[in-house]
Amino acid sequence: MKLREESQMEARKSVSAVVRRREFLAGTAVLLFSTTKVGAATIAGQLPWMPNAGSPPPRAKLGPWEFFTGDEGRAIEAIADCVIPPDTETPGGKDSGCAVFIDRQLAGPYGRQDGLYVRPPFMTGTRSQGSQSEAGPAQKYRDALGALDRACKSKYSGKAFAELLAADQETVLKGLESGDLKLEGADGKAFFEQAIKDVQMGFFADPIYGGNRDMVAWKMIGYPGARYNYLDWVNRHNERFPLPPVSMTGRAEWTSQAR
Amino acid sequence: MARKLSKKDVVIIGFGWTGAIMANELTDEGLDVIAIERGPWRDAPTDFPPGYMQDELRYRVRHELFLRPDQITFTFRNKTDQTALPIRSWGAFMPPNGVGGGGVHWNAEMWRFLPSDFVLKTHLTERYGKDFLPEDMTIQDWGITYDELEPHYDRFEYLCGTSGTAGNLNGKIMEGGNPFEGPRSRPYPTPAQAQPFSHTLFGKAARELGYKPFPQPSGNLSQAYTNPLGLQMGPCTYCGFCEWFGCSNYSKASPQTTILPYLIRKPNFSARDNSEVVKINVDSSGKHATGVTFVDTSGEEWEQPADLVILSAFSLFNVQLLLHSKIGTPYDPASNTGVIGRNYTHQTISTVNGFFDHKKFNFNPFIASGAIGMCIDEFNGDNFDHGPYGFVGGGYVGQVQTGARPIESTLTPPGTPKWGAAWKSAVRDNYLSTVKPGTGVHGSSYAYRDVYLGLDPTYKDRFGRPLMQITMDLHDNEVKQNHFLTDKFAEIIKAMGADHVIKQYRTAPYDITQYQTTHVNGGAVMGTDPLTSALNRYLQSWDVPNLFVLGASAFPQNPGYNPTLTVGALAYWAAAAIRDKYLKNPGRLVDA
Numbered sequence: 069m070k071l072r073e074e075s076q077m078e079a080r081k082s083v084s085a086v087v088r089r090r091e092f093l094a095g096t097a098v099l100l101f102s103t104t105k106v107g108a109a110t111i112a113g114q115l116p117w118m119p120n121a122g123s124p125p126p127r128a129k130l131g132p133w134e135f136f137t138g139d140e141g142r143a144i145e146a147i148a149d150c151v152i153p154p155d156t157e158t159p160g161g162k163d164s165g166c167a168v169f170i171d172r173q174l175a176g177p178y179g180r181q182d183g184l185y186v187r188p189p190f191m192t193g194t195r196s197q198g199s200q201s202e203a204g205p206a207q208k209y210r211d212a213l214g215a216l217d218r219a220c221k222s223k224y225s226g227k228a229f230a231e232l233l234a235a236d237q238e239t240v241l242k243g244l245e246s247g248d249l250k251l252e253g254a255d256g257k258a259f260f261e262q263a264i265k266d267v268q269m270g271f272f273a274d275p276i277y278g279g280n281r282d283m284v285a286w287k288m289i290g291y292p293g294a295r296y297n298y299l300d301w302v303n304r305h306n307e308r309f310p311l312p313p314v315s316m317t318g319r320a321e322w323t324s325q326a327r
Numbered sequence: 328m329a330r331k332l333s334k335k336d337v338v339i340i341g342f343g344w345t346g347a348i349m350a351n352e353l354t355d356e357g358l359d360v361i362a363i364e365r366g367p368w369r370d371a372p373t374d375f376p377p378g379y380m381q382d383e384l385r386y387r388v389r390h391e392l393f394l395r396p397d398q399i400t401f402t403f404r405n406k407t408d409q410t411a412l413p414i415r416s417w418g419a420f421m422p423p424n425g426v427g428g429g430g431v432h433w434n435a436e437m438w439r440f441l442p443s444d445f446v447l448k449t450h451l452t453e454r455y456g457k458d459f460l461p462e463d464m465t466i467q468d469w470g471i472t473y474d475e476l477e478p479h480y481d482r483f484e485y486l487c488g489t490s491g492t493a494g495n496l497n498g499k500i501m502e503g504g505n506p507f508e509g510p511r512s513r514p515y516p517t518p519a520q521a522q523p524f525s526h527t528l529f530g531k532a533a534r535e536l537g538y539k540p541f542p543q544p545s546g547n548l549s550q551a552y553t554n555p556l557g558l559q560m561g562p563c564t565y566c567g568f569c570e571w572f573g574c575s576n577y578s579k580a581s582p583q584t585t586i587l588p589y590l591i592r593k594p595n596f597s598a599r600d601n602s603e604v605v606k607i608n609v610d611s612s613g614k615h616a617t618g619v620t621f622v623d624t625s626g627e628e629w630e631q632p633a634d635l636v637i638l639s640a641f642s643l644f645n646v647q648l649l650l651h652s653k654i655g656t657p658y659d660p661a662s663n664t665g666v667i668g669r670n671y672t673h674q675t676i677s678t679v680n681g682f683f684d685h686k687k688f689n690f691n692p693f694i695a696s697g698a699i700g701m702c703i704d705e706f707n708g709d710n711f712d713h714g715p716y717g718f719v720g721g722g723y724v725g726q727v728q729t730g731a732r733p734i735e736s737t738l739t740p741p742g743t744p745k746w747g748a749a750w751k752s753a754v755r756d757n758y759l760s761t762v763k764p765g766t767g768v769h770g771s772s773y774a775y776r777d778v779y780l781g782l783d784p785t786y787k788d789r790f791g792r793p794l795m796q797i798t799m800d801l802h803d804n805e806v807k808q809n810h811f812l813t814d815k816f817a818e819i820i821k822a823m824g825a826d827h828v829i830k831q832y833r834t835a836p837y838d839i840t841q842y843q844t845t846h847v848n849g850g851a852v853m854g855t856d857p858l859t860s861a862l863n864r865y866l867q868s869w870d871v872p873n874l875f876v877l878g879a880s881a882f883p884q885n886p887g888y889n890p891t892l893t894v895g896a897l898a899y900w901a902a903a904a905i906r907d908k909y910l911k912n913p914g915r916l917v918d919a
Binding site for chain 1: 361368370372374376378379381382383384385388389394395398399400403404405409412413415416418421435457521522523524527562564565566569575576587588591592594596597598649654684688689691693731733734737744746747750751752754755758759774785786787836837838839840883919
């Protein structure tokens with residue numbers, strides 16, 4: 069059978085462009101539930117490569133919360149500053165954008181559990197079988213942050229977590245960490261473990277996602293960022309790499325767009 | 328009702344390493360070949376260009392290049408008396424998806440297995456007696472020898488341009504290489520990669536302790552290379568984004584860099600992406616495959632008839648498709664009969680982290696490649712006398728740190744709080760002076776009667792088919808082996824000058840949430856007896872002779888090395904059998 073049919077190839081190219089665009093917009097690679105009739109096209113004769121067909125990551129937008137309410141946002145900013153306190157050299161979790169990072173992640177595919185297996189039944193298993201929870205990260209944050217503020221208000225004369233003195237905030241979080249402080253309607257210990265992980269993830273991820281503003285975390289530890297070539301340095305042992313970090317959006321000195 | 332396409336000579340299911348190798352070999356034979364791939368076509372300019380590939384969040388944490396569990400997942404339990412539950416997000420291993428398969432986002436470690444690994448049961452029984460092996464261990468010989476596979480190892484190494492130092496050249500032990508490796512007919516095509524500071528320190532410490540360290544063989548190339556198909560690769564730039572990531576630089580061996588640009592120009596080859604094969608069709612005798620049925624992204628079903636069917640999906644999906652297609656007898660652990668799903672194994676992994684004085688040591692740990700590293704092989708396979716230790720198997724250990732992407736690589740010494748000011752300053756002080764090899768202890772995983780694959784009674788995939796069920800736990804033999812190897816490894820890290828050495832032993836129960844490599848094997852194993860193997864020594868189905876099943880699903884048990892070089896070599900071996908034997912006389916290549 070003759071394989072190379074030009075018209076079929078042309079059809080394939082346009083379909084592929086649509087598919088890639090859809091994949092990018094959806095933020096996931098799951099196309100199988102698409103209702104678009106894509107059909108079965110054949111690739112033959114040449115690689116299905118198109119100029120500018122990539123899908124660069126969308127930059128987290130500045131501006132209001134996309135997921136958190138005002139109260140939730142204040143609480144998570146306070147938690148971010150407890151997990152990563154500011155010091156004289158490096159900003160804390162709040163000013164480095166960790167709460168913005170978590171907000172944008174929860175508003176996106178991660179918060180919704182896109183791409184994960186969420187079919188029932190939901191049964192309790194062993195620890196080695198992994199999470200079997202029906203609720204995704206967004207729901208868990210919503211439940212836990214509400215419960216945290218309620219717990220603080222009842223214990224600290226009506227004050228929400230963000231309004232507490234620094235020492236009291238630390239006491240509350242240590243209570244969650246040890247399991248001594250229980251939240252109503254939420255697993256406080258699991259929530260705080262996840263919050264630590266997410267705050268620190270925002271601190272170290274590329275600034276394009278809203279945290280690690282001005283690459284403060286990378287400067288702090290000496291990580292040079294999204295560089296691509298250390299050929300001149302692989303054989304230079306025990307010397308500090310001298311260049312400052314770069315992010316996927318470059319550096320502030322290069323462009324006014326970079327953060 | 329499936330729409331029927333015109334018949335091909337060969338249909339290939341899954342277009343990763345083995346599918347690409349087989350497609351190239353069989354089109355050379357003049358056959359009309361089509362490859363059908365579940366995921367999208369992938370390439371550097373479109374999927375992982377240098378402008379945004381260095382994204383730890385997107386590719387590592389959020390699994391951009393991998394299969395999504397809502398597309399297909401598995402259920403898991405440790406013991407046969409437990410209820411298996413679905414793997415809702417990936418953990419212990421990461422199933423690939425898309426053209427190139429795992430070859431896109433692997434580390435590119437290029438290990439050969441030991442000669443004794445291929446005759447494991449015979450070898451261990453002869454050396455230690457059959458009573459030395461645990462009663463429920465179901466290891467067996469492969470039905471092929473190292474010497475038979477050597478030319479095919481060589482071929483795959485030269486396709487990929489592999490960078491390394493030979494340790495055994497035609498029987499002569501070579502300085503600087505792995506003295507335990509089987510004899511190789513040629514040196515590596517390119518010299519070993521350069522080694523960063525901590526890797527060099529590991530080599531020095533190991534040598535001082537009396538070991539023979541050598542550079543890990545790497546599919547990330549030390550220099551520019553033109554492969555036998557005329558495809559060009561560039562030198563690795565040590566960017567530290569290999570595992571979980573695609574290489575933007577055409578420096579990492581993958582189907583995209585070593586085969587596809589050549590293959591796609593052949594007039595007798597074509598491919599379909601975003602098309603998932605849901606069944607291998609057989610005729611009424613059940614002994615002859617007639618082709619496959621696949622579903623495209625619109626949900627439409629198609630039938631692709633073919634004379635020869637090559638099943639070359641990821642190991643677990645090979646087994647799953649055999650079960651769904653009702654080819655071969657499913658394994659039953661109670662009666663210890665049947666073959667499909669039998670002898671499932673993983674890899675017994677652990678590591679040791681070393682914290683060094685940051686005023687004296689700066690490792691620049693972000694300078695790395697996926698297969699960089701200095702290793703020792705004294706404790707792999709049967710390279711040492713197991714008599715005194717009461718276990719079998721082993722692994723290599725080494726400083727194989729493949730980068731220091733900061734979300735995953737900001738460790739703190741023991742006693743540091745998990746958050747707060749003390750955590751922050753500990754991270755700042757330790758990032759550049761911590762040794763963190765991801766899989767520093769890379770141990771074997773031998774097969775057991777109660778570790779297997781089957782179909783789940785409860786959970787379904789999006790087509791309504793049962794999910795495949797994994798029953799897997801660590802056995803005492805592997806726990807002992809890991810303890811032994813981890814202790815040996817820690818001694819070397821200590822000798823490098825670490826202030827704190829943290830041993831991360833692998834312990835039971837096997838945990839599906841902890842990443843342990845994507846080296847999941849077995850379930851459709853090769854062998855000499857149809858009662859204990861799904862495939863003969865040529866990877867041909869005993870039950871359906873016009874079906875060949877490639878990949879690590881054919882491993883009867885897993886040695887202490889990374890699998891891909893052997894997976895590729897076996898694909899060349901099977902291709903040679905098809906070209907030289909099967910096509911001349913289609914039918915069973917081995918009498919049962």
